Amino acid sequence: MKILFTCLILLNAVCVNSQILTKGFIIMPNKDTVYCSIVKLKNKKEDEKSNYKQIEIVDSLGAKRQLSPKDILGYRKGDVIYKSANFYGDDIFMKLLVEGSAMLYYYSSGPDDERYIFKRKLEKDYGVMNSDTSFDTLVGFNGGAQGSRTAAIIIVHREKAFISYFSEYFKDCSSVVNKIKSGFYTREDMTEIFKEYNAKMN
Numbered sequence: 001m002k003i004l005f006t007c008l009i010l011l012n013a014v015c016v017n018s019q020i021l022t023k024g025f026i027i028m029p030n031k032d033t034v035y036c037s038i039v040k041l042k043n044k045k046e047d048e049k050s051n052y053k054q055i056e057i058v059d060s061l062g063a064k065r066q067l068s069p070k071d072i073l074g075y076r077k078g079d080v081i082y083k084s085a086n087f088y089g090d091d092i093f094m095k096l097l098v099e100g101s102a103m104l105y106y107y108s109s110g111p112d113d114e115r116y117i118f119k120r121k122l123e124k125d126y127g128v129m130n131s132d133t134s135f136d137t138l139v140g141f142n143g144g145a146q147g148s149r150t151a152a153i154i155i156v157h158r159e160k161a162f163i164s165y166f167s168e169y170f171k172d173c174s175s176v177v178n179k180i181k182s183g184f185y186t187r188e189d190m191t192e193i194f195k196e197y198n199a200k201m202n
Helices: 044-050 162-169 174-182 187-201
Strands: 014-016 019-027 033-040 055-058 064-067 074-077 080-087 090-098 102-110 113-120 126-129 135-139 154-158
Touching: 019 055, 033 074, 044 102, 080 113, 090 187, 102 187, 126 162, 162 174, 174 187
Parallel strands: none
Antiparallel strands: 014 019, 019 033, 019 074, 033 055, 055 064, 074 080, 080 090, 090 102, 102 113, 113 126, 126 135, 135 154
């Protein structure tokens, strides 16, 4: 049975009952897109933190409803897209940073736990760069798909430095590799690295 409900559609950043509502949409488990208003916390840091765990929407009657990564496949809040995933046994929303031949996502549960999650379209598994610049391969991880919640996730730890790992990962794009090896690109430039790779490979 399809889950159907109507969301209240408002202009960007409308304030109702001291709450800020932002225009967006959610992707239902049946892949239907439902446009709605999503609550945005006034505290920017708290709002950013909550985006990875749960969101609150407002329905057509003005009632609020909380949604977790188990409830939906993903959502768009303002101009930012998040995708549901089961990550290290924890249900999360990961933020889409770069879309293209190579996809780049970001997840953080705090200042000491930040991860970049990435995959090229033809790759089966996702790669992960952890806060300490160690790398994991998530075998069987399929972010946002219903099957990812029951699939076994095998962590393959790989002790490789940033330059070594991404020089090999992007070996089909010499301009990106040269910038990584020269130090022009560092781990703080992940978004720019993936954007350049996609531009060169298209």
